[in-house]
Amino acid sequence: MTLQSKAPRSRLDPEPMARRDWLGLSSLWTMGAALLFGVVGMLRLPKAAVLASPSKKFKVALPETLPAGEAFVPPGRAVAVYRDAEGTYAVSTICTHLGCVVKANPEGFECPCHGSRFNADGTVSRGPAPRALPWLKVQLSGGVVVVDEGTTVPSGTKVA
């Protein structure tokens, strides 16, 4: 004789689940949820951080009124383009010390990072920059100036 009284079971009541079955089902649900979260997490991973870089070759529309010996810096480019009586040329504005972008001024260029100064032809007038600013390849194509940032040319190379 038991001390607990059992209420009579209705035939509409669900079958009681065995503990072993319940543990098996809950572990299955846990595995499914972990798999789902893993897939969602992988889908949300950031895309590759490599972005397409702009072409090293680009066209420059020099202003008609650009005075001889005055730098024209195309927006978004680290290049100064000049036009004088001997032709058109381009000087990189990447400092040869540690790679800051130099600012053009009437005397040439000045580096905002460590104070190097360059003449308008790119030669160093004050260190710590170890080398002159490189000259870049320029082509004239149908009256349009095409600068190739990826190709250096000897200093003094101008195209007419």
Ligand code: FES
């Ligand atoms: S990066 Fe230009 S002077 Fe150092």
